[in-house]
Amino acid sequence: MLSRLVLRAAPAALRALPPPVAVGVLHTTRPLHTTQQSLAPVPPLPEKGGEVRHGLIPEEFFQFLYPKTGVTGPYMLGTGLLLYLLSKEIYVINHETVASACILAVIIYGIKKFGADVAAFADKLNEEKVSAAQAMKNEAMQALQTAIEEEKKEQWRVEGHTYLFDAKRNNIAMLLETNYRERLMMVYNEVKKRLDYQVALQTLKRQKEQDHMIQWVEKNVIQSITPQQQKESIAKCILDLKALSKSAHAAV
Amino acid sequence: MNLSFFDQFSSPSLFGIPLILISLTFPALLLPSPDNRWVTNRLSTLQLWLINLITKQLMTPLNKKGHKWALILTSLMIFLLLVNLLGLLPYTFTPTTQLSMNLALAFPLWLATLLTGLRNQPSTTLGHLLPEGTPTLLIPALIMIETTSLLIRPLALGVRLTANLTAGHLLIQLISTATVALYSTMPAISLLTLLILLLLTILEVAVAMIQAYVFVLLL
Numbered sequence: 484m485l486s487r488l489v490l491r492a493a494p495a496a497l498r499a500l501p502p503p504v505a506v507g508v509l510h511t512t513r514p515l516h517t518t519q520q521s522l523a524p525v526p527p528l529p530e531k532g533g534e535v536r537h538g539l540i541p542e543e544f545f546q547f548l549y550p551k552t553g554v555t556g557p558y559m560l561g562t563g564l565l566l567y568l569l570s571k572e573i574y575v576i577n578h579e580t581v582a583s584a585c586i587l588a589v590i591i592y593g594i595k596k597f598g599a600d601v602a603a604f605a606d607k608l609n610e611e612k613v614s615a616a617q618a619m620k621n622e623a624m625q626a627l628q629t630a631i632e633e634e635k636k637e638q639w640r641v642e643g644h645t646y647l648f649d650a651k652r653n654n655i656a657m658l659l660e661t662n663y664r665e666r667l668m669m670v671y672n673e674v675k676k677r678l679d680y681q682v683a684l685q686t687l688k689r690q691k692e693q694d695h696m697i698q699w700v701e702k703n704v705i706q707s708i709t710p711q712q713q714k715e716s717i718a719k720c721i722l723d724l725k726a727l728s729k730s731a732h733a734a735v
Numbered sequence: 736m737n738l739s740f741f742d743q744f745s746s747p748s749l750f751g752i753p754l755i756l757i758s759l760t761f762p763a764l765l766l767p768s769p770d771n772r773w774v775t776n777r778l779s780t781l782q783l784w785l786i787n788l789i790t791k792q793l794m795t796p797l798n799k800k801g802h803k804w805a806l807i808l809t810s811l812m813i814f815l816l817l818v819n820l821l822g823l824l825p826y827t828f829t830p831t832t833q834l835s836m837n838l839a840l841a842f843p844l845w846l847a848t849l850l851t852g853l854r855n856q857p858s859t860t861l862g863h864l865l866p867e868g869t870p871t872l873l874i875p876a877l878i879m880i881e882t883t884s885l886l887i888r889p890l891a892l893g894v895r896l897t898a899n900l901t902a903g904h905l906l907i908q909l910i911s912t913a914t915v916a917l918y919s920t921m922p923a924i925s926l927l928t929l930l931i932l933l934l935l936t937i938l939e940v941a942v943a944m945i946q947a948y949v950f951v952l953l954l
Contacts, residue, residue, distance in 0.1 A: 510768070576915075577915065578908060578911035578912040578914070578915050579825045579826055579908075579911065580825075580911075580915075581911040581914045581915055581928070581931070582825055582907050582908070582911040582931065583824070583825030583826070585911070585928070585931045585932050585935050586823055586824060586825065586935055588932065589932065589935050589936055589939075601781065602777055604781075605777035605778075605780045605781050605784075606777065608780050608781075608784055609774050609775070609777075609780055612773075612774060613774055
């Protein structure tokens, strides 16, 4: 019955505690959990630990004593306590005291000297982790951005494709036209050649006929020249020549 | 409270209950429990970095099969580190000053490495007993020597750890007693105090103890 009371009152009590304590309690009692996440909405943990003064005493203690005893209150308490322990020999000073003083000196020296560096190192490790992930995220975003731009460019290119196709079409039409004309030309030339051949053939035939006829006429004429006619023509020629020579002499 | 010099080494017991077990668990208080956060606080980050460093150091000479030892060797190293460091605080008891505990740590682990070696590759293990390039005359003697050194290893490990820590603590006790006793005659004090400080910083070579311990365990 009491356990049931505790179980019922637990969530409210847990939420009333400050967050680090609440999470601590939650973690410690985890083996006692029977269901999953029964006290589930855990408040998020703070990023830094609580403030401490002199590395040991939480700041809340000083704030707690401040209203009654002011600023020096806790220190007076500490000093009084220490003197009480020493004077009543509740704490005996022996060799361990000296040893503890030495080790404390070493520890405090170490912390003072290397504390900031170690903290910076730890922060750097964390920072690297986070920045690596961040860099990946940024890269991914950048890659997607460039992909978008490339896509837009491709779309613009596609718009230009119509012009390209028109030009190509014109080109091809021209080629076809040229080809056609060339073939026309060829046909014309071929036909002309054939016709020229026929013409040349006819001319040749006419020529041959003419030559043949001339030769036949000459042959017949030469055959018809009798020897008597030959003598008469030679005598005539001599007379003509004499007459010509006379006229030539006279001219000179 | 009159302390003799060896009171600090007696195993603490309260009403007859040996408290050594509790003192063995104290180092665990110093280690933050791993949280389910991705970016942890500084202590967790440093702890993670340190464990990574130690594990890498231990495991790089070993082949894949030897990586099974990573967990136990790293945790052994961290445990010894913390126990020795905590023992430096005043009025604390260091469990590793007890020879019983160190031998209890050394013997089983050493035996495990020996038996693993013998079972998986017996000829190589036996071959380790003879270093390479020894002249033929020395072989019998050398084998005897190597066997002896092998068999004495756990004893050496345990006693080394005990002796180092006990000696260190005793020295601190002695010198601080001398300081306290000589307090009435002033000048010698400051010198002795400085000596203690120096000794203490060298005693934080308790960390190196772990290195020595674990490195010897490597096969």
